[in-house]
Amino acid sequence: MRLSTSLPGRLRNTSLPTSHGLLPLFEAVVNAIQSIDATGDDTSLGLITVEVGRLSQPSLPGVAGRKGPLPQEPIRSFRIEDNGIGFDRDNMASFETLDSEYKADQGCRGVGRLLWLKAFDTVEITSVFRSASGRCLRRSFSFTAAQGVSGSEPTGTEEAQTGATVTLAGFRPSYRDASAKTAQTIARSLLEHCLWYFVRPGGCPEILLMDGTERISLSKLFEDYMLTSAEVESLAVRGRSFDVVHLRVQARAGIESQIHWCAANRVVVEEKLADKVPGLHGRLGAGESAFVYSCYVTSPFLDEVVRSERTGFDLLESTEGTLLADELSLSEIRTAVLRAAERYLGDLLDEAKQAGRARVEEFVDHRAPRYRPILRHIDPRKLFVDPDISERDLELLLHRQLWDIEADLLDEGHRVLAGDVADGSPEHRKRLDDYLARIDDVKKSDLAAYVSRRRVVLDVLAKAIQADKDGRYVREDVIHKLIMPMRTTSNDVPPEVCNLWIIDERLAFHNFLASDKPLSSFPITDSTERKEPDLLALQVCDTPVLVSEKEKLPLAAITVVEIKRPMRADSKQDSGPVWQALGYLNRVRRGEVKTAQGRLIPAADDTPGFLYVVADLTPAVIEQCNITGLKRTRDGMGFFGYNDNYRAYIEVSSFDRLLNSAHERNRAFFDKLGLPV
Secondary structure (H helix, E strand, O other): OOOOOOOOHHHOOOOHHHHHHOOOEEEHHHHHHHHOEEEEEEEHEEEEEEEEOOOOOOOOOOOOOOOOOOOOEEOOOEEEEEEOOOOOHHHHHHHOOOOOOOOOOOOOOOHHHHHHHHHHHEEEEEEEEEEOOOOOEEEEEEEEOOOOOOOOOOOOOOOOOOOOEEEEEEEEHHHHHOOOOHHHHHHHOOOOHHHHHHHHOOOOOOEEEEOOOOEHHHHHHHHHEEEEEEEEEEEEEOEEEEEEEEEEEEEEOOOOEEEEEEOOEEEEEEEEEEOOOOOOOOEEEHHHEEEEEEEEEOOOHHHHEEEEOOOOOOOOOOOOOOOOOOOOHHHHHHHHHHHHHHHHHHHHHHHHHHHHHHHHHHHHHHHHHHHHHHHOOOOOHHOOOOOOOHHHHHHHHHHHHHHHHHHHHHHHHHHHOOOOOOOOHHHHHOOOOOOOOHHHHHHHHHHHHHHHHHHHHHHHHHHOOOOOOOOOOOOOOHHHHHHHOOOOOOOOHHHHOOOOHOHHHHHHHEEEEEEEEOOHHOOOOOOOOOOOEEEEEEEEEEOOOOOOOOOOOEEEEEEEEOOOOOOOOOOOOOOHHHHHHHHHHHHHHHHHEEEEOEEEEEOOHHHOOOOOOOOOOHHHHHHHHHOOOOEEEOOOOOEEEEEOOOOOOEEEOOHHHHHHHHHHHHHHHHHHOOOOO
């Protein structure tokens, strides 16, 4: 019984992703190459022309007289012409047979023409070929989804040159919009798809791509593309043979290292090599010798397992632990190919690895010392980074490694501590010692991160107090935010966001702190004042007050910080930062101060006050310091003292003194980490 085949049904079951919209063109060009090969003549005598047809668009408003390139007109067709053997009787019979096995020995599946009708409305073919008697005949026919092949009967012709012209017309928008638009991009994609034919013995016919007045020779493009001749290496994986073609491609923008998985002398899948070969990051070498590595993998095995549409392979990524463990997997082939790439690149990879590791060392030494303690716990292969990696990307990479180490430690800790703690075996002791050593290094990293952050904060502060190119200084709120986020309380933000240590290390140990909020909003006072001190901290100590010995109430210490704009000019309307700070202190003392639990604190008027004023020493500020009985600091950049009338310790610092003092307090830590002071 003879089975019939439905072309529309076969097309419906043929897959072509929109991202592969140029694949029908590539198939037509490969067919043309094979047709030229079949002539038996010297390949260099072959010629293939690819003409891009575009939709003509009416002039758009504003386009006339526009400078620069015009918008690219949409592609409507491709016309592929060759001087091969043409559509002779055998080729025509194969064309009219779905899933033909006519060129199965070349890896062909007989489905390429189906891809034509997936992306294009119609295909027009004209061919001149020689009959068995040697007479030239001409054949012209159409190929559509609705009618299949129509009008294919040959007629006599006076033409002597054999060949074929295939016109792929009616490029469907879904494929057209997702495909390359420019002639250069199309030519490069075509070259990469057909590169095997260029590197094979005998080479490739001349292929010209024409787009209007633009003509691109793929042979010339290939010469520009390649740095040196290709090298072929044969591999065996589980008894299957594979050929790896190693290529050194001219280093230029947009080219990446890739594995090109091939079948039937065509590229089927392109896989990026980034992060798969240690030390291989973009280009290798330097100067005119710089190149990007790529390889092409071919094998009779890949010809067997390629999908009919040639957009992938029917091959499992891994078969380990499955019922198909005896079957060859893609990961096994890839591992063998990657090892071949490492052997081929040899010393160049070693140089790149050393340069990448040096980049990590330099970054850690000078920019991120927090990662120094954990470097020895990171797989060295993960530190073979691109020598040109940005500081941002390197920071992210190291942070991910730190996170992985911390996650592993958490898991290891559960397993170590879940065992018998009293187990005194050497194995258990070693395991415990290793675990504790890693914990120690991670904690050192945390401390280094904290100190490094302080260094960055001081750098930002130093820049903030400088005048800009116009001689202007930043507003006080910029410095305010650096020390403590505005309009927040310590209940709103985590401690690491606050940089109160810049003013005084003791301010880091407060029980409640408010930043630029009205006194009436403080949950620890009953004040109705709407005044907004820059910073107000309430420290507490455990002292029994009006309660039993077992229940203690805190006695508050009030700290006020007032910040003024750098080099702020004196103003008659301005009461001055020292008076403002004292005013805030008094207003808090007059309120009926309560704890957060609502318990009254007696003798609130006796609550000690600590006032910090950060302002440059203008004449008005100096006068306020003298009136309140403060003494000048030895460096002359501040005042300090205790005022009996206000029962408050007052410290006034210029921005330079504030910065210098913070540097001095942290100098020893910066020196230990190798950070510049």
